[in-house]
Amino acid sequence: MYSIFQGRSFLAEKDFSQAELQYLIDFAQHLKEMKQQHLPHQYLAGKNIALLFEKTSTRTRAAFTVATTDLGAHPEFLGANDIQLGTKESVEDTGKVLGRMFDGIEYRGSSQSVVTQLAESAGVPVWNGLTDAWHPTQMIADFLTIQENFGNLAGLTIAYCGDGRNNVANSLLVTSAILGVNIRIVTPTTLYPDDQIVALGHNYANQSGGTVQITDQVAEGVLGADVIYTDVWVSMGEEAQFEARIKQLLPYQVNQQLIEQTKNEQVIFMHCLPAFHDTQTSYGKEAAATYGIQEMEVTDEVFRSAYARQFDQAENRLHAIKAIMAATAGNLFIPKV
Ligand code: CP
Numbered sequence: 001m002y003s004i005f006q007g008r009s010f011l012a013e014k015d016f017s018q019a020e021l022q023y024l025i026d027f028a029q030h031l032k033e034m035k036q037q038h039l040p041h042q043y044l045a046g047k048n049i050a051l052l053f054e055k056t057s058t059r060t061r062a063a064f065t066v067a068t069t070d071l072g073a074h075p076e077f078l079g080a081n082d083i084q085l086g087t088k089e090s091v092e093d094t095g096k097v098l099g100r101m102f103d104g105i106e107y108r109g110s111s112q113s114v115v116t117q118l119a120e121s122a123g124v125p126v127w128n129g130l131t132d133a134w135h136p137t138q139m140i141a142d143f144l145t146i147q148e149n150f151g152n153l154a155g156l157t158i159a160y161c162g163d164g165r166n167n168v169a170n171s172l173l174v175t176s177a178i179l180g181v182n183i184r185i186v187t188p189t190t191l192y193p194d195d196q197i198v199a200l201g202h203n204y205a206n207q208s209g210g211t212v213q214i215t216d217q218v219a220e221g222v223l224g225a226d227v228i229y230t231d232v233w234v235s236m237g238e239e240a241q242f243e244a245r246i247k248q249l250l251p252y253q254v255n256q257q258l259i260e261q262t263k264n265e266q267v268i269f270m271h272c273l274p275a276f277h278d279t280q281t282s283y284g285k286e287a288a289a290t291y292g293i294q295e296m297e298v299t300d301e302v303f304r305s306a307y308a309r310q311f312d313q314a315e316n317r318l319h320a321i322k323a324i325m326a327a328t329a330g331n332l333f334i335p336k337v
Pocket residue numbers: 056057058059060061130138272273274
């Protein structure tokens with residue numbers, strides 16, 4: 001068997017070509033159809049998969065667990081307090097040990113260098129389940145969702161409104177540019193993405209025919225957009241910054257008025273989740289009590305509207321993660337893309 005993906009880690013989108021990312025999106029679509037038709041797809045039969053989570057998760061953990069099981073493998077959850085990683089044992093040594101026992105390793109945590117070191121030492125595929133820098137498995141699910149809605153990717157326009165320098169913004173910027181999708185990061189100047197990431201995006205966009213635009217002007221940024229995307233204003237680990245972020249980002253809240261400013265009746269709304277669209281969470285209640293706001297990055301009206309695709313995205317995490325795992329850790333015949 002031969003696969004151009006076999007044995008590779010999935011650490012950041014920039015490590016993959018446009019054709020390779022497109023292949024994973026299409027393979028995820030195929031696996032979604034197989035699951036819907038109850039067709040077996042046990043490409044990892046008999047294997048063992050380690051799931052390392054230093055940060056909390058609902059979708060990523062659930063998707064990796066179910067994907068592993070659907071692929072015929074065994075998932076082993078290793079939470080932040082369960083193993084010695086980084087406290088009593090180096091990342092390198094942990095990677096070497098886990099690589100002797102497991103056939104693939106998922107890692108979620110703060111540091112991109114940890115997931116990179118794991119990949120260098122483990123000798124088996126390592127998958128990035130989110131770091132402060134990138135959220136690449138989210139991207140395969142998101143672009144699958146966009147493709148399901150529009151039938152194609154290249155030439156579409158995404159306007160991301162919110163924290164312009166978090167993992168999801170970084171990943172959307174670079175992945176869009178690789179795939180020939182126009183990406184606009186609509187955010188205050190104080191939250192503009194890192195110059196290196198913008199430069200990377202421009203390089204890819206020059207090759208793919210996409211465009212990269214960073215703006216603090218909402219009306220200009222969302223005009224004509226096919227997709228309005230947002231994420232939490234305060235990412236995991238940044239909770240001390242709630243007050244500052246609310247002040248900075250309230251003008252960028254995705255509400256009905258912002259949706260109408262796209263002047264595109266076919267526009268869809270996307271969010272990687274979890275979302276603060278009401279006060280049904282402890283953070284939501286605290287924000288209401290302290291700052292007098294009932295909704296943060298997206299209003300409840302938009303969240304529950306006909307534009308909303310966030311739960312399709314959430315389901316597609318399963319199919320996307322399955323595609324990434326099967327392609328890299330399975331014995332599939334994928335000679336070229
Ligand atoms: N979107 C996402 O990664 O969700 P979780 O944090 O719940 O895994």
